Amino acid sequence: MQDFHYTRARALLSNAEEIVSAETVTAAVKNVAAVLNQRFDNDETGAFPLVLGVMGGAVVFTGNLLPQLNFPLEFDYIHVTRYGDLDRGGEIVWKVIPRQDVTGRTIIVVDDILDEGETLAHVKQRLLDMGAAEVILAVFADKDLGRAKPVQADIVGLSIPNRFVVGFGMDAHGYWRNLPGLWVIRDTDKQVEAPAA
Numbered sequence: 001m002q003d004f005h006y007t008r009a010r011a012l013l014s015n016a017e018e019i020v021s022a023e024t025v026t027a028a029v030k031n032v033a034a035v036l037n038q039r040f041d042n043d044e045t046g047a048f049p050l051v052l053g054v055m056g057g058a059v060v061f062t063g064n065l066l067p068q069l070n071f072p073l074e075f076d077y078i079h080v081t082r083y084g085d086l087d088r089g090g091e092i093v094w095k096v097i098p099r100q101d102v103t104g105r106t107i108i109v110v111d112d113i114l115d116e117g118e119t120l121a122h123v124k125q126r127l128l129d130m131g132a133a134e135v136i137l138a139v140f141a142d143k144d145l146g147r148a149k150p151v152q153a154d155i156v157g158l159s160i161p162n163r164f165v166v167g168f169g170m171d172a173h174g175y176w177r178n179l180p181g182l183w184v185i186r187d188t189d190k191q192v193e194a195p196a197a
């Protein structure tokens with residue numbers, strides 16, 4: 001089984017195309033940090049935002065972003081997924097719900113990608129229903145679908161084309177979240193199925 005995963009992960013990437021370089025990724029994260037610092041570094045209301053990373057995809061973006069933020073904040077994560085092992089979204093599954101009291105607080109939700117927008121629309125509504133005063137959506141990538149989404153991000157690192165990407169926290173079958181740039185896997189390389197458990 002280990003051999004299967006190693007071989008499949010390598011095969012998926014073997015013909016993949018890098019569409020965003022690691023350098024561009026780094027610059028995009030820096031821009032997101034600058035926008036948040038601009039808003040909160042000199043905040044006269046003494047806002048003490050709660051930053052919520054949306055696991056698992058946000059793990060890399062969050063880890064790169066947090067050390068660049070200059071203002072007092074609290075961090076926690078939520079875990080929501082709707083793609084699983086597929087490259088099409090399905091039903092939203094909450095694995096870890098917000099644990100703090102968010103009543104009256106400013107929440108910065110950090111996620112890797114706004115694709116169809118279903119996940120973040122749902123997350124935002126849940127936080128508002130729980131009493132959050134403000135929910136700011138900060139995404140690393142906003143996929144250009146050419147149509148309206150149920151929610152818009154307040155802060156976007158990069159706008160990307162309508163392709164299924166891997167890297168910088170985003171996976172294909174659980175692989176390659178660790179890539180520092182963004183890659184598109186060739187359709188014919190996606191066909192290998194995992195052996196039955």
Ligand SMILES: O=P(O)(O)OC[C@H]1O[C@H](OP(=O)(O)OP(=O)(O)O)[C@H](O)[C@@H]1O
Pocket residue numbers: 054055056057058080081082083084089111112113114115116117118119120170171
């Ligand atoms: O805008 P949407 O079409 O709703 O898609 C965006 C969501 O999809 C990804 O999560 P995924 O369900 O793949 O789980 P993961 O974070 O564990 O990879 C990503 O991290 C976003 O949360």
Ligand SMILES: Nc1nc2[nH]cnc2c(=O)[nH]1
Pocket residue numbers: 083113115116163164165166167170171172
């Ligand atoms: N890996 C990955 N996950 C996603 N979830 C929503 N869109 C995407 C995407 O393009 N790539």
